[in-house]
Amino acid sequence: MLTVAALRARWTGLLGPFVALCLGVALMSMTALVLVSAQPRVPDRYAGAEVLVLAPEVQGIPGTFPERRPWSPARTAELTERLTALDGVTAAVPDRSFYAQAVVGGRPIGEPALADPQGHGWSSAALAPYRLVAGSPPVRPDEVVLDRALGFAPGNRVTLLTATGPAEHTVAGTVDGPGFYLADPVAAPLARGVRLIGLVLADGADPATVRSAAEQVVAGNGTVHTGADRAAAEPPRHTRTRWIGMQVLTGMTTLAGFVSIFVVASTFAFGVAQRRREFGLLRTVGATPGQLRRLMYAEALAVGAVGAAVGAVLGSVCAPAFGALLVDAGFQPTGFQVRVELWPPAAAYLVGLVVALLGVWSASRRAGRVRPLEALREAVLDRRPMTRLRWAGAIGSTALGVLLTVLLVGAEPDDIVNYALYAAMALTAGLALFAPVLVPPLTYALTWPLDRLSGATGMLVRRNALTAVRRTASTSAPMLLTVGFAVLIAGFVATTAGAYASRDSAAIRAGSVLVPDGTPGLSDAAVAAVPGTALLPSTVYADPPPGTAPTSPPGTAPTSSVGTAPTVGVTLPAGVARQGGGAGVPVAVAGVEPAGFAQVNGRLRVLSGDFAAFRGPDSAVVTAGLAERLGWSAGGLAVLDLPDGTAGQVRVAAVVDDGSIPAELLLAREVVRAHDPSALTEAVFTPMAATGQDGGADHPALGARLVGVAEYAAERDAAEDRLVRLATLILIAVSAGYTAIALANTLLMATVHRARELLVLLRSGATVRQVLGTVAAESALVVAIGTALGLLVSTVALLAIQSALGEQFGVPVELVVPAPTIGLVVSGCLLLALAASVLPARLILRAGPGAGAGYRVE
Structure with a gap:
């Protein structure tokens, strides 16, 4: 009965935990259903x-x-x-199979992936469930059968773009599925x-x-x-897409679970602070600490049971639409569909109950320690906002954050993000604990403009914030977390992308770069249209020399240097290095013209051998990491299985520093082309500028365009950057959404708890507009304090990241502070904070000045 009465009297203060648990369970239900459905097909x-x-x-x-x-x-x-x-x-x-793409209106259509070729020999049509719906199979060399969805009919002419270049074909027939089918003798040389x-x-x-x-x-x-x-x-790219999606979903769900606990814990902790007098009265009439703890657990369990049930149903209903959004975003492969099953929502429901109980654990212990004398407490004045334990925690966390920030400046590139996150977490915890000390000066600074506009309002807002320092610090903590996390993550992604682009741009000695335009790579015809140094990625398979023991265990793969090379930004497919006939390790290879490559690569660093000896089809250049793994050395022989499965050997002309070439192994371009007919060129580095070249054409060849070096460096990892940005936005949205819930719920509870105080102001002569203005100004002050502290944390971490990247890359790095992200997060939280405080205050004030001291909110 006591629990039911408490729930009826305090239902407004439990909206935050209810919404947090509902959304958390809905998110976990959707994620679980997606993960269960995300199986290879x-x-x-x-x-x-x-x-x-x-x-x-x-x-x-x-x-x-x-x-x-x-x-x-x-x-x-x-x-x-x-x-x-x-x-x-x-x-x-x-x-x-081979790369193929139709050309309509002078431009390639569709968005094929390099790892998912669309061209096939006609005999392969027997493996698919597609039917020949019109015409006949291809017989002549210039005939093709294609998807009827493209709008072509038998007898029409169509331009087909392959790795060799564009060629005119006659449509022999159409099928009810994707793909381009040529006669087998024609397809074999392209495959x-x-x-x-x-x-x-x-x-x-x-x-x-x-x-x-x-x-x-x-x-x-x-x-x-x-x-x-x-x-x-299943194509490896689909497996990779699903793996990326799983990482994002796991991070999102983990974040939702932890933040749900935070919201529940902070809400109940804030509620205990407000209900100390109520708990003191219960202790006075004989309630034991254990009974108070059980009361808190019962309230949390009731909220959790209802919120988790609603969330489980909501997640199951929204899961199919959520899956479609993941496909559109690139986090699930095309054709993915969500299967709705019973156990994932049920498991999410149970997790929601556990989260509710975990969130109330600390608050229940605090409620059990309330003494009967607390029943006499009326004032909210914080006489000792900083305890010894809080001082120790604040100093320790801040010192740890400063130490990690200093270490961040000299960290390796792979460790920068970890040091940055840990430093930001430590600084955030430190400032949150220091908040009662920082609130007074920030309050004076931020309320100064109010003195000029409305002296009474400014004074009242300032005194309320300074009188209840802990309340102000508690309500501003969610904003500190949100702004700090959002700005740090968004700023890190943007600053890092700009740093890599600056480094790569500085390392390329070219006037312009020929890049694909509407295609996954450049055809040989496009490469021939513009003179320059072409880069042709592919795969090879290599053995260590006889009698040499490999330095890595069979079946393991080396860490690819792709993405760290200065001259290309292609994600190269992985090959296999055989080790004594065992399983194998992936190796990436690029075909280049040796003399031209040496001219355009500004970061080439030879460790042993002579790069000038790299010439012709019988020589190669390897990275130090690959040479160490396979036991190769400059001047020695390397046995290769080439992309078409044929064998050969090359002499290692030079061993170069890891990351100074675009792959782990360089071969002559003609070798790669001869053994991989379907490989497409990543880029051509030309001596001419993108503007002022002969003819000034933006499209010097079909499926190609000339860009400046800086633009190429900025676009080189566009697909990967897009996924990173989307993942960042998802994590920011989850964090900001939950923080907004915590902020709104805390302000709602605080406003309802201050009902008597607001009515006293009204009775003292203040107008309704003045009281509401004071409430709105206090909410804005809370948001401003949290924003200022969050910007302080993120700025310190971003400055350290900027210094570390500049030290590592040796180029100036521009610090990118994501103003749109800051504006969106702050404005959204401000609107929600105003709604959560002003609207309930308006309802309270409707009772009028005569409501009296016994005013009670049901």
Whole structure:
């Protein structure tokens, strides 16, 4: 009965925990449903084949997703012949795929991914469930079958862009699915290495029996899959997309859980401070500390049960739409759909109850320590806002934050973000604990303008803030957390992106750069249109020299240097380095013209050997990290399996510093092109400027454009930067949303608790407008104090980040303070704070001056 009565009397103070738990459980329910549904699926293009034979899998380090290792041409032919001869198999079809893109109106259409080629040989159509809906299969070299959704009809002419360049084709037919299908003899020279062979079965054939027979044929040189196991053929980019999405969702859910606990804990702690007189009265009439603790737990459990139930239902209803948004944002692969099941929302509901109980734990202990004499307490004056324990915590946290900030300046690039976050967390905790000391001077500074506009209002706002210092500090703490976190994360992302662009721009010795325009890379025709130094990324497979023991265990992958090189910004596909015939390690390779590459690369640092010896198809340049792992050295031989599965060897001309070249291995461009017909060029570095070149054309070739070096450096990681920005916005939105709830709920509780005080002001002669103006000014002051402290924390951390990046890269780094983010977060919190304080104050004042001292809010 006491719990029910308390809930009825204090329901306004429990709105914050209710909303926080409701949203937290809804978020956890949606995330759980997405994660349960985010499983590999059979690619549509292979759904028509009941048995798939896949090339050997390559093991990668977490966060890398290399493609399978292709069979050699001889092994592909042998497997195809032997698999075709199996009982129940009508055809064994090697999947020969290549880059292809239609050109409409003089521009490439669609957004193909380099790792998901759309061009295929016609025989591959048997592996897909697509039907030929019009026309006939391609027979002549200039014929193509394509998706009817493109709007072409049999007999139409279409320009098809491949790695060699654009070519005119006649539409022989259309299918009801994506892709461009050429005659097999035409597709074979364009295709990359074969990694999949699909088996077309006769009517009535048993897939399990065929699978057993195929496994004997493959004999460990690949894997055989049927049924749902065919999802193993999913493109690595889809696996990577799902992995990125999982990281974002996990971070978002973890943040929501912790912030939910924070909101519940802060709300109940604030409620205990306001209800000390009530608890003192209960102690006076005989209530024990244990009974008060049980009262708090009962209130939290009641709020948690209702809020978690509403959140679980809300999350289940919104999960499909949430999944669609994740696909649009690039955090889930195309075709992903959410499956609604019972156990994820149920688990989220139980987690919500646990969060509610954890949040009230500290407050319940504080309530149990209330003494009966507290029943006589009337004033809210804080006589000792800083206790010894609080002083110790504030000094310790601030000192730790300063120390981490100093260490941040000399940190390695990979450690900068960790030091920055830890420093900001320590400084935030320190300033939050120091808030009772910082509130008075900030209050005087921020209320000074009010003295000029309205002396009485300014004085009243100032005295209220200084009288209840702890209340002011508690209500401003959510703003400190929100502004500090939002500005730090957004500023770090923007400052880091600008620093990398400045470093890369300074290291490129070129007048302009030819980059893809509407395509995933440059065709050979586009490269030939503008003279310069071309960069062709691909994959290779390498063995350590005989008798040399590799320095990394079999099956492990090296850390790629992609993203740290100064001259390119391509995310290179990973290859495999064989180690004594074992599993293998990923290696990235780039094909370049040696003399031109040395001229445009301003960061090249040779550790051993002679870069000038890198010339022709029989030499290579490797990074120090790769050489150490594989036991290579300058002047030695490196055995390679090339992208099409053929073998060869090159002499190591030079070993260079990690990060000074765009990959771990450099080969002559003609070698990469000869063995990877579908590879596309990442960029061409030209001696001419982007403006003032011959003709001044923005599009010197189909699917290409010339840009300045600075623009190229800024755009080089555009896709990755977009995902980082979206992830940042999601985390900021979750943090700011919960903080806004905490801020609004705290102000609502404080306003309702001050009902008698507001009515006294009204009875003393103040008008309703003056009282509401005072309430609004106090809320704005709380927001301003929190904003000032948050900006102090984030600015200190960002300045240290700027200094660290400048020291590491050796170039001036511009500090980017995200003004739009600050304005959006502060304005949103201010509007919510005003609504949470002014509206309930207006309802209280409607009772009029005669409401008296016994005014009570139900």
